[in-house]
Amino acid sequence: MSTAQRVSHPVVVTGMGVKSPAGNTVADAYETVLSGKPQAVHLPELLDSGLSVAIGCPVPELGADRYFSKAERRRLDRASQLGIAAAVDAVTDAGPDFAGDAARSGVYVGSGGLSLATAVLLAGERPPVYTIPMIMPSATAAHISIRYGLRGPALTFAAACASGAVAIGEAVRAIRAGHLDRAVAGGVDALLTPFFVHAFDRLGALSRRTATPAEASRPFDAERDGFVMGEGAAFLTLERADVAERRGARVHGEITGYALTSDAADIVSPRPDGALVARAMTDALADAGLGPADIGHVNAHGSAAPAGDRAEAAALRAVFDGAGPPITALKGVTGYLLGAGGAFEAVMALLSARDGLAPPVANFTGGADAEGLDIVAGAPRALPVAPALSCSIGFGGHNAALVLSPRLG
Missing domain, CATH: 3.40.47.10 (Thiolase/Chalcone synthase)
Known part of the structure; x- marks a missing residue:
């Protein structure tokens, strides 16, 4: 079939999941961003480290026991826990029959740093048995694939702070081209630690408005002076429109x-x-x-x-x-x-x-x-x-x- 004859399949969104400073459900996060209420706070671990910038936007208590066994929690770092939990919520939102043909289902994860925080934390220590599978950049994508038995590509994209959008876009391209019927796609990062906050501060990237955290992040404002570090994860389930229609899926929209x-x-x-x-x-x-x-x-x-x-x-x-x-x-x-x-x-x-x-x-x-x-x-x-x-x-x-x-x- 020539390029001109190739079919481009519409790609719809059938599930969404988030773990964010604004909330750990899509509904809560949406309500918070509509309120316009900043979530930046002073963080004890940054204050205890004596940093000049000791503010950030953390994810609220995850409730990891709802997603992982005790054994799993020992083998997953914070970034992977956030990412997998958001992906689980997205797949749950998509419905019980989302997985379909496992060979035509993929996982696309974007991250600027993923498990770097864990690697830094463990540097110089006697490494735990599961150190390598915990810190490898592909860990989150692999765990999502394993959890749902998705046997298409399980890929990780690193494009700095564009990574999550790139993962979604590349999944869309694969589905449009007919290579896949569905994918779990999104982004995750959890670098809100003293080492990385200090590193970004030394680069001159962070806001120094530390006395008033809620006023520190000011997009497009005349008085902006840098960003406030946060952490989080967000995932979508993406499907070919005809596949979603055949299974009677609820559709949130289209990419x-x-x-x-x-x-x-x-x-x-x-x-x-x-x-x-x-x-x-x-x-x-x-x-x-x-x-x-x-x-x-x-x-x-x-x-x-x-x-x-x-x-x-x-x-x-x-x-x-x-x-x-x-x-x-x-x-x-x-x-x-x-x-x-x-x-x-x-x-x-x-x-x-x-x-x-x-x-x-x-x-x-x-x-x-x-x-x-x-x-x-x-x-x-x-x-x-x-x-x-x-x-x-x-x-x-x-x-x-x-x-x-x-x-x-």
Whole structure:
């Protein structure tokens, strides 16, 4: 069959699961981001380490015994526990008959650091028996595959803070092409530890507004001074639309567009003009068969880093040639979830697109860098029910964009 004759199968979302600073269920997390209430707090372990930055956005008590036996908990680090638990919730949401043909079912996991925190913690110690399978980067994907007997590819993607969006997008590509019928896809990171907070602080990436944690993360705001570290996981179950229809699955929406670019400029700093971020967005729109005017709202990366937000704002102005649709950003509430962020934001963007309700950007009061953009602030914004564009940007110049569309009718 020639390239021109290949069928591109629509890909729908049938399940969602999150473990986040905003809540450990999709409903709780959605309610929190709609409230615009920041979740940053002082963390005792950071205070005890004497760090100048001792704030972060942790995941609330996971309740690991609901997901893992005692033996399993000993063999899984925090990142894997968060990721597997979120994936379990997504598969449960998809329904008991989700797995289907195991050979045509895959697992796609994105992470910027995954088990690095555990590797650092164990350095210099006598390693426990299960150290290697605990810290190998593919551990989370492997455990999800094993738990559900999914025998298609079980892959791990590292694209810094775009990793979760990349994992979802690559799963979509595999299903569209007919290689798979379904996949569990998402992102996870758990680097909220003294070593990594100190490392990011030395890089100059973190907010120093430590006396008032709730005010520290300020996407696009004139007074932003860096991001607040968070942790979390978010997963989707993705299926070919006809497969989901045959089993009578509830459909949350559809992933209609995906694109990637690389700045190819600097290992940390974004291109100031945001040109490659803009291209990722326009390519994702083209992939979805949509134009800028078709987008109901944008879920921006919005890290609250001065240079990053400035570049992203330039990209948004270029794509939408003016104010464009309402723009939200969730990191003022959740902090920076690293490789999990793009997946978590995809879940929230799809819910917002479905419900016609965009969350406010926490701590946004205005600023020159956001001039000309319609930033949602103060309270949720009512929207037409329409597709959403979600943007993820990572160190190394990784840019990913997803188009998430509610299913109408």
